[in-house]
Amino acid sequence: MTGARFDRLAADGLALARGGRRLFAGVAFELHAGELILLTGPNGCGKSSLLRALLGLSPLAAGRLAWGAGAVAVRGRDLCPHAMYQGHAAGAKGELTAHENLALAAALDGTNIGGALAAVDGALDEAGLARQRDVEARRLSQGQRQRLHLARLALATRAGVRPLWLLDEPSAALDREGSALLGALLGRHLAGGGAAIVATHLPIAPEGAASRTLALDAFRPARVAG
C-alpha cells in the first residue's frame, strides 16, 4: 500500500472509550483527496485520541475504516505508512540539533529522497529556523519546536509521499507568521492531492482550499441519569 496516492478514507461508527468511559460514539466521515477536516470540541472530548486511533496508536471501541477507491477495510495500523502524524509531544530529541532531528524524521518518513541534506536545510529555512539549524532542540522554544514540525511537513509536500496528514494542535504555539506558513503548507498539500485531519482550537485556514468542521462534542453519548 505504500506510496499510493490518496483517494478516500471513510470512517463509520467510530467509538472510543477511555478508562471505561465512552468519549464519543457514531462518528462518521468521508475524506477525499484535497479535503481538510478540522476536528473541534472542548478539552477531553477525544480529539487527540481519535487521531491516535486512526493510526492504531490507541484502540477503537467500535467502528470501521475503509481505504481507497475500492473501500478496502483497514485497521488503523495499515494507515501508518500513508500518514504524517504530529502528536502533542515535541517528537524531537532534546540532545540533537534542529537539523539532526529533521534529518532523522525525514529518513523515517521517507521524505529525504536521495538522502539530500540540502532539502533538509531548505525546509528549515522555509520554516524560519535557518538560524536555529545547529541549536539543540531542548533550547528551542515551544513555537520553534512546532516550526520544526512545519519543516517536516514542508519536506513531505515536496517528496509527495504520505498523503494523509493527522495533526494535533499544530498551531497552538505558533505566531501569526507561523500560522500563515501552516496554512500555506496545508494549501500546497491539499492542492497536490493530499488530505488532512487537524485537531485544533484555533482557526486554521488552508491557502486556496476549503475545510469543514467535525465537532466531536456532538457525538458525546447522552449522560445516563443516576
Place this chain on the structure above:
Amino acid sequence: MSELGTLGWALARDLKLALRRPGDGLNVLGFFVLSCSMFPLAVGPQREWLARIGPGVIWVAALLAVMLALPRLFEHDHADGTLDAMVASGRSLPLLVAGKLVAAWLVTGLPLIVVSPLLALAFSLPDGMLPVLLAALLLGTPVLLGIGAVAAALTLGVKAGPTLVALLCLPLYVPVLVFGAGAVEAGAAGLSPYPHLALLAAGMLAVALAAPPLAAQALRISVE
C-alpha cells in the same frame, strides 16, 4: 527505506544520542567496576578465595549493571513523543527495536566486556580462563539485554517500572548466570567450557529472534 535501513536508522540514532549523553553509558560501566571492587574489600584479599568467587562476582555485577540501563531504554523516547513517531511511521517496529538493542549493547554491554580483563586480573582468575570469561560475557550480555528489553517495554509508563523490571528480569536471568559463570568454573576445574558456551550461544540466538517482536508488541500496548 529498506529493512536494513530501518534497523540502521534506529542504531545510528541511538548511538548518536549516546555520544551526546555519554553519562548514561559511563554510569553503567562505573557501577560495574565499583560493585566488583566491593567484594575484595568485603571478603578479604586472599588470592584463592578471590579466584574462586571472581567469575560469579563479575557475572552478577554485569547482570545488575545491564539492569541499571534497562529503564532508560525506551523511557526517553516515550516521554518526548519520538516513540509515538516511530510507531506511527509504519516502519517495522521489531526492526526499530532491534536497532535500538544493538545500540544499547554497544553502549552498555561492550564496555563491560572491554574492562573485564582488568577485573579478572584483580580477582586473579586462573591462567587461560580470561578468553572463556570474555566469550561467555560476549554471548551472555545480549541475552540479558534482550530479556530486559521486553520487561522494560512491558513496564513502560508504569510508576514502579524500574523495580518491576528487576523483579521480572532476575528470575529469567538465572540460566544466563548459571551457564555464564559455569563456563569459567568448568574451565578452571579442567573440564570443557564449550557446552556452557554453546548453551549461551543458543540462548543468544533465541533472544535475538524473539526479543525484538515481543518488545515491539509490548511497546504498542504501552503507547496506547
